[in-house]
Amino acid sequence: MMLSFFDQFMSPTYLGIPLIALALSLPWILYPKPTPRWLNNRLITLQGWFINRFTQQIFQPLNLKGHKWAALFASLMLFLITLNMLGLLPYTFTPTTQLSLNMAFAVPLWLATVIIGMRNQPTHALGHLLPEGTPTLLIPILIIIETISLFIRPLALAVRLTANLTAGHLLIQLIATAAFVLLPLMTTVAILTAVLLFLLTLLEIAVAMIQAYVFVLLLSLYLQENV
Template sequence: MMTNLFSTFDPATSLNMSLNWLSTFLGFTLIPTAFWVLPNRINMLLMNMINKLHDEFKMLLGPSSRGMTLMTITLFMFILTNNSMGLLPYIFTSSSHLTFTMTLALPMWLSIMIFGWVNHTNHMFAHLVPSGTPAMLMPFMVLIETISNLIRPGSLAVRLTANMIAGHLLMSLLGNNSAGASGTILPLIISIQMMLMLFEAAVAIIQAYVFSVLSTLYTSEVMYENT
């Protein structure tokens, strides 16, 4: 039962090449032609969302944003597209794999760390010891801050993966049980599935937002001192 339940996350479709990963780019092929006719409602909705995100990310990054909001907004839209596509039937959820999420989190975190240590070395050393820390606790605070910095890409990747897996597992479990359910319980299972679908749609948006906001906050720790 557990093998069948987790087989929905199996990316292997053949021994030679895994075609399931093509779903990562499937969202871009489904953009309707009317999207390119301006102005239209889809474009207006997206532009309003992008402008709101730009204002918020610019506030988090401070005066030294210098176009960094473009990267974080692109990251948000890319994750949101993959999370939303995973809710559709027979489409592989690429964001439920650490291969996908770690590919996004690790290069972003590594580039931030390299930029900070190369350009603001003193600030990065000072950041390891929060202000007001007693001298006796300084070695422990350096160790704790170092560990917290090292686990940041892992926490970003695991957070997104775990949230995507949890909801999909629950929906798969209910879907498997609905096949042999009686006529009295079936409407209840369908109602729960509908509520779970709405909840997963909200999770898809929230997780993309959380990933991009945390990436912005990690960047602001380095970029803000550049003003």
């Protein structure tokens, strides 16, 4: 019996083995690998079309130096979408509801973009800390504010993904519990609640895909500032 609604976000273990390891390995098992044949089947063709469209959409505003990140960002996008979507199935666990995991994704990638900017164009990278034409008295304050906003970026990335998925899962569980409780008492209200639950599930599917896209899109914007 679940003691709290938040118990669903605890990392489960079975026989002492953390199931988050299994959840993280599932995306790489589920997707088909390209074959050396000239003609692919429908699934591989659709998968390739999606990756190509996503890559063109993300890297269109970036210059050629940033295109080296295309494979990494496309893989991250597919990985996050799969984790978010699999977490909507019954009796499953969503690893991306863990802030520690999202920070593990956000911090290294954000730090890599900052290091690239400091190495290739340090003047331009440091110029973001102080807008042009700033009054002399405001220079120390603005530098502190811009530095804080720079270092808070990975936290914002991770918290945005965690909060949206956690809120959606909690709302689904609350409405589902209300539907089961109201079924013997007020059948009509329970049916309306079930319809609301179905619509909320559709919304959560959209949120799962959009949040993965937003995560990678913001990383591409950070990369665009530093290449």
